[in-house]
């Protein structure tokens with residue numbers, strides 16, 4: 001039983017359960033289940049372990065449910081850094097400088113040396129939306145970009161929850177019922193070899209998933225396409241790692257048609273994939289990258305749109321010139337000025353460097369992936385893939401036809417793994433009929449023993465449901 005006193009929570013567990021049921025509207029969950037089941041209520045966390053209100057411990061393979069608590073739970077030094085900053089100066093709008101905003105942008109540019117400027121906001125959705133506003137406003141400022149308002153996005157990728165970023169997400173279940181969407185967003189195919197959209201096999205496929213992008217641009221009209229947004233390694237769309245040739249082809253097409261390439265590092269950034277940023281695994285040089293989640297390991301909300309210097313320079317206008325005086329980036333984000341969040345991010349990055357967590361992600365990620373591959377012999381395991389501490393296990397009900405299992409079976413596997421004391425993620429309300437990939441994106445401090453426990457729990461969960 002949860003000891004409310006020692007954890008500083010005065011309410012009893014039962015009162016909190018009732019409060020949860022009566023007052024909370026939980027994210028992305030069918031709501032009726034809360035009338036009959038007790039919702040999980042987390043009260044504390046340390047490292048990779050979270051404890052619920054009933055005193056049960058779980059090993060969290062999801063870094064907070066949505067792959068963001070990269071340095072693990074219970075980091076007092078982040079809390080201290082935030083408290084110190086808040087006591088000194090909590091907030092001022094991003095129209096002025098603050099000490100942590102200056103220090104953090106310097107640090108981010110040290111980590112992303114080809115970039116030139118950092119623009120802060122407070123969620124991954126917002127960081128991506130800013131990149132679209134930059135692409136769209138550039139069509140007015142730069143005469144050579146006139147009319148290039150369309151933005152390409154990829155099937156299965158997700159870029160956020162608000163309407164424009166949802167319009168540019170390739171996940172039909174997330175989009176359903178929320179239209180009509182704004183125009184100017186065009187879908188391109190995904191690059192998952194296991195379910196190749198062209199039914200080809202690598203490398204004989206000649207990377208058609210990348211080459212077809214040129215055909216799409218020509219069909220839309222190259223004079224109308226100004227941007228392309230992609231995840232370097234797709235997260236919620238099923239842990240998709242592109243083949244090495246993929247990004248150079250995409251890059252070449254973008255350069256040929258003067259299309260800004262935006263790489264969404266919201267999940268893949270900050271060590272998740274075994275490199276500081278996901279795109280650093282590939283031969284690619286994006287025009288913008290967007291950051292959130294692991295940026296402060298979700299201790300505080302913060303995000304950024306990081307751009308190359310020539311993009312920033314487009315917006316350097318003369319306030320005295322009547323023709324161009326409105327050409328500065330007329331955008332603001334209130335909480336993009338929260339100094340405590342920047343202090344959290346700075347301390348988070350310091351921890352990552354001091355504890356060599358990117359390297360641990362690479363080494364332990366390779367170990368976890370190898371161990372998960374041992375599950376491949378089971379008839380329900382169709383594909384095991386990943387990079388760094390970013391792994392996916394796609395389940396099937398028939399291995400040769402790759403027939404996906406049903407929702408009930410997938411839910412039962414996740415519950416069975418939870419019964420073994422491990423919280424595993426899975427693609428959720430995203431891809432019709434294909435929310436069938438279990439995912440592993442634990443905090444980067446994971447040990448071998450913890451990775452083994454995740455794999456053992458998964459094996460037991462799969463065997464319980466599929467035999």
Ligand SMILES: Cc1ncc(COP(=O)(O)O)c(C=O)c1O
Pocket residue numbers: 066122123124125126128158159160161231235236264266267292293
């Ligand atoms: C790749 C990617 N981009 C953007 C977002 C949106 O981030 P946020 O939920 O902070 O708005 C997410 C959220 O999961 C994501 O996975």
